[in-house]
Amino acid sequence: MIALHVEVPYASFRKSYARSFAETYPFPPPATVYGMLLSYVGEYFRACHVGVKLAFAYKQQPRIATTLRKLSRYKYGVASKQSKVGNAPDYIETLCNIEFICWVDSSSEKKTRARSLEQRLIEAIQSPEQITRTGLVCLGLSDDTVNDVSLIKSIQGKWHWLNPSNTGQIELPIWVDHVGSYHTRWQRFDFEVSPSLIVSNPSIEKFIEIIDPR
Numbered sequence: 761m762i763a764l765h766v767e768v769p770y771a772s773f774r775k776s777y778a779r780s781f782a783e784t785y786p787f788p789p790p791a792t793v794y795g796m797l798l799s800y801v802g803e804y805f806r807a808c809h810v811g812v813k814l815a816f817a818y819k820q821q822p823r824i825a826t827t828l829r830k831l832s833r834y835k836y837g838v839a840s841k842q843s844k845v846g847n848a849p850d851y852i853e854t855l856c857n858i859e860f861i862c863w864v865d866s867s868s869e870k871k872t873r874a875r876s877l878e879q880r881l882i883e884a885i886q887s888p889e890q891i892t893r894t895g896l897v898c899l900g901l902s903d904d905t906v907n908d909v910s911l912i913k914s915i916q917g918k919w920h921w922l923n924p925s926n927t928g929q930i931e932l933p934i935w936v937d938h939v940g941s942y943h944t945r946w947q948r949f950d951f952e953v954s955p956s957l958i959v960s961n962p963s964i965e966k967f968i969e970i971i972d973p974r
Contacts, residue, residue, distance in 0.1 A: 761865045761961055762878050763912040766793075768858040770825075771904035776933065776944070782831060782852035784824060787922060789932040790814055790947070792900050793862060794970050800909055801880040802893040806972075809877040811870040813967040815863040817919035817958060821951060822855040858899070861912060861919060863962050868969065885911055918955035924968050925950045934968055943973050 773785040773792060793814060798806065831850040866876035875883075884891050897906045922930075928948035937943035947968050 761863060761867075762881065763915065763961075764862045764864065764881065765908060765910045765912050766796075766858075766860055766862055766899075766906065767908040768899045768904060768906050770854050770856050771858060771899045771901070772852055772854045773900055774852070776941070782850070784853040784855055785932055786824070786855070786930060787816075787818070787822065787932060787949075787951070788855070788858060788860075788899055789936075790816075790934045790968055790970065791932075791936045796897065796899045796906065797862075797864070797877065797881065799893060800891075800897050801877070801884045802891045803880070805872075808872050809866070809869055810872075810970055810972045811866075811868045812877050813865040813868060813969050815865075815962040815966040815968075816922040817861045817962075818922060818951075819859040819917075819919060820857065821920065822858045825854050825856050826851055827854045828852075860922075861915065861958075863967070865967060882911065885909065915958045918957055920955050921952045921962075921966065923950045923952065923966055924948070934970060935973060945971070945973055 768788075771788065772782065773789055775783045775785055793816075794812070795806070798804075798808065803809070828849055828851055831848060831852060864878050864881060866878040869876050873880075895902065897909065898904045899906050925948055928950040930949040930951060931946050932949060933944055934947045935943065935945040
């Protein structure tokens with residue numbers, strides 16, 4: 761198990777059901793964080809490290825700002841509409857000051873590669889010149905650039921847990937079907953309002969498993 765410090769100045773995670781107003785999820789979805797980790801190690805096959813488990817703690821709850829930016833509305837196969845009204849300025853919600861710890865546990869990972877995601881992340885951080893990727897490391901959209909991904913040996917200060925809970929008030933996607941929605945999977949979470957000192961690795965109930973449902 762490894763712990764990573766991740767810091768992103770701003771990013772937008774458009775809710776699946778958002779239409780005219782691009783609402784954002786209040787936290788980066790685990791599916792998006794998993795995708796960012798794959799990008800970091802230069803992996804293009806999304807199901808490569810299914811079975812990996814992730815846990816999260818935040819420095820603070822990210823703030824939501826409303827910004828005016830270009831919004832794409834017709835992504836798939838509507839060329840005529842896309843060229844005329846597809847890319848137009850509109851108001852969207854943006855998360856600001858995103859800083860969290862992500863624990864990565866590869867003990868239950870389905871082995872489709874010789875090295876686990878944990879091992880590949882350590883190698884990518886310690887020897888970045890050996891990694892081949894396209895573009896920058898982003899958390900979601902291509903302009904939501906990640907400031908920092910680093911290994912943590914000792915955790916300083918107090919952090920807020922994001923706990924998986926079947927009765928939680930926050931629903932986030934843990935696997936996204938990018939073509940339709942049939943295979944998209946969700947998980948509910950509770951955000952601990954009161955921060956706490958973290959003196960050991962997370963307990964098993966704080967982890968969620970990344971699973972390809974197909």
